[in-house]
Amino acid sequence: MAHHDDGTHTRGESLPWKINVRDHAGRTQSSTFRNAKSLAKEILATLEGQEPFGPRPWQMHHGGSLWVFSQGEWRLFLNTVGIEWSAQFCADPAKVDQLRLNARALYEAFPESVPQMKRMGYTTARKQLDTPITDAATVGVWVDSIFNSCVPLPPEFHTAVLPKGGGRHHYPGPITDIDHVKFDDFELWVTDRETDTRVAVLPVSPRGSGDGRVTLTYAPVGHPLAEKKLAAAEDDQRLVFPPDSDLARQAFYHQ
Structure with a gap:
């Protein structure tokens, strides 16, 4: 599965595999995702040399990103699970809402974070944290928000196939995580x-x-x-x- 900078995924790769997937309307990048990526890039600009998964180029992975601002610097935490864009169509809103509540609890412990996001132009953070997730529309907003969609992975750790890299789209997370430690x-x-x-x-x-x-x-x-x-x-x-x-x-x- 190839991942493009506009957020789209192409089903096709050199590894042999087959899957029956019902066709759906062509994906367009949501304004929520565009705004989240813009904020993530601004945050990363403040972390030069200390980026969580290495230097650019990055592909923004829908991996449960929870960016926290504390004592003048940003840190990346990860939610219990992340939700890929395509997975939203089978996601139970009640279960996704538990991820929202989990994130909100973290941000209550770091109260500088949301105001700093707003100062950087991301004005919907508070609403996204406080709005209960009850249907497909609110699931979609959460999936593309800064609170899920912006784990900055270099391509070799995201979508690459060996020998170019061990991307987490292709290999077990407990193995690919070892590359970072x-x-x-x-x-x-x-x-x-x-x-x-x-x-x-x-x-x-x-x-x-x-x-x-x-x-x-x-x-x-x-x-x-x-x-x-x-x-x-x-x-x-x-x-x-x-x-x-x-x-x-x-x-x-x-x-």
């Missing part, structure tokens, strides 16, 4: 050369321990390594590779 000289994504497939591995011991083994943490469903990982898990074991294995050598290549 790992040491720069550790290679999370390595290649199983027997199948020419990218898989994810992790060290089994702390840095500096001298233990060069790695454990498989992700392989595509149906891949031989994924099957071995499942078999090991049934015995309450991890699938571990020795230091001289090709996967371990790739993972620690820069160390």
Whole structure:
């Protein structure tokens, strides 16, 4: 699924997959989303060198963005879940309203945030936080608001397919999140050369321990390594590779 700067998604990619999706009217970018992106870009301009997920270019991910202003600076929190634009059409308003209440509770703890948003030209923040979500229209506003739609992800972390990047549109969040906390000289994504497939591995011991083994943490469903990982898990074991294995050598290549 390709994501364009105007907020549209194109269903088509190099990974083989099929899905039956009922056609719907062509998507146009809402004024709510345009205003949210404008605010997010202004916020990011104040965070040069400290952007939450890295420097530009960014694609605004509908991931539950909760931008908080406190003590003169902005920080990004994430709601319990985010809602993709296309997911709004199956979203239960009562459940979405719980996300609104969750966000409102956070902003009550950081009272400088909404006034600062207003000063920066985003004048609908208070109304969006205070308006109960009861129908498709109010769900749509929430989905495209600053309180959901503006997690600034570089393309390689958003929509990219390996080897260009491990985008969260394609790979499990618990795996893609590791990219943002790992040491720069550790290679999370390595290649199983027997199948020419990218898989994810992790060290089994702390840095500096001298233990060069790695454990498989992700392989595509149906891949031989994924099957071995499942078999090991049934015995309450991890699938571990020795230091001289090709996967371990790739993972620690820069160390």
